[in-house]
Amino acid sequence: MTTLLRISGLSVTARLAADDLRLLDEVDLEIRRGQIVGVVGESGSGKTTLARCVVGLLERNVRVEHGAVTLAGEQVVAPGLDRTDRVRGSAVGMVFQDASRSLNPLMKVRTQLAEVLRRHVPGIDRAEVERRSVEVLEQMRISETARVLGSYPHQLSGGLRQRVAIGLAVVTRPALVIADECTTALDVTTQTKVVGLFRTLVDELGIGLLFVTHDLMLASDLCDRIAVMSAGRVVEQGDTLRVLDNPQQEYTRGLLAAIPSWS
Numbered sequence: 182m183t184t185l186l187r188i189s190g191l192s193v194t195a196r197l198a199a200d201d202l203r204l205l206d207e208v209d210l211e212i213r214r215g216q217i218v219g220v221v222g223e224s225g226s227g228k229t230t231l232a233r234c235v236v237g238l239l240e241r242n243v244r245v246e247h248g249a250v251t252l253a254g255e256q257v258v259a260p261g262l263d264r265t266d267r268v269r270g271s272a273v274g275m276v277f278q279d280a281s282r283s284l285n286p287l288m289k290v291r292t293q294l295a296e297v298l299r300r301h302v303p304g305i306d307r308a309e310v311e312r313r314s315v316e317v318l319e320q321m322r323i324s325e326t327a328r329v330l331g332s333y334p335h336q337l338s339g340g341l342r343q344r345v346a347i348g349l350a351v352v353t354r355p356a357l358v359i360a361d362e363c364t365t366a367l368d369v370t371t372q373t374k375v376v377g378l379f380r381t382l383v384d385e386l387g388i389g390l391l392f393v394t395h396d397l398m399l400a401s402d403l404c405d406r407i408a409v410m411s412a413g414r415v416v417e418q419g420d421t422l423r424v425l426d427n428p429q430q431e432y433t434r435g436l437l438a439a440i441p442s443w444s
């Protein structure tokens with residue numbers, strides 16, 4: 182499997198009024214095609230900062246101090262360098278916690294898919310837009326494609342909305358998808374479906390998935406590898422079973438101990 186995403190020695194700092202705050206500290210992480218890597222850790226450990234750094238969506242007071250992000254062999258982030266606009270939305274798709282951040286409430290699903298396709302697939306014609314829109318909804322295991330295409334986001338259930346948001350992220354056939362707490366707002370049954378959908382997508386399309394979650398149980402169900410973050414550092418990473426069955430770090434043991442059903 183080829184390496185899709187390589188994060189090496191990444192350190193990121195936020196400038197505050199008084200002084201600088203280190204948000205990420207020497208983070209190393211790799212994702213290969215067909216692989217799901219979970220980033221887990223407590224609130225404030227730096228998961229979102231890491232995910233947003235890969236796609237160049239850092240806040241204005243945040244900057245990369247050291248290290249680099251390389252996507253399919255091309256360096257896209259380094260100190261003083263941000264080439265993420267070349268890959269955002271095309272080679273990399275993103276799904277956030279709240280589908281409403283991905284979906285435009287004022288546009289029907291059909292229009293939103295068409296807009297993304299036209300932006301990223303130059304010269305695509307109307308028939309191909311429709312064909313790929315239907316295809317991606319089918320990949321999302323949505324059966325009533327005509328109804329969903331003709332609906333505004335608020336006319337769909339939460340689970341359906343999140344599947345449409347994932348469809349919007351993968352319709353351009355990205356090599357990598359970044360999902361940040363994207364199942365957190367869903368009920369457990371819908372969450373299980375969305376997680377199953379991600380596994381199928383990764384297996385069928387051979388994409389890589391960076392799955393950010395505070396839910397270690399969910400990560401253990403879905404991810405091939407897990408990186409455990411604490412205070413901006415990856416304190417432990419490896420194959421999911423290895424990390425969870427034989428954690429090497431006290432911090433990871435603490436996270437596992439906090440799950441009542443674990444052991």
Ligand SMILES: Nc1ncnc2c1ncn2[C@@H]1O[C@H](COP(=O)(O)OP(=O)(O)OP(=O)(O)O)[C@@H](O)[C@H]1O
Nearest residue numbers: 195204223224225226227228229230231240243395
């Ligand atoms: N622009 C910023 N300026 C200052 N501090 C920031 C900034 N962005 C993030 N932080 C701080 O960096 C730390 C890591 O935040 P981040 O959102 O990456 O953590 P997280 O693990 O994703 O947490 P959560 O699970 O709660 O979303 C937090 O303490 C947060 O307050």
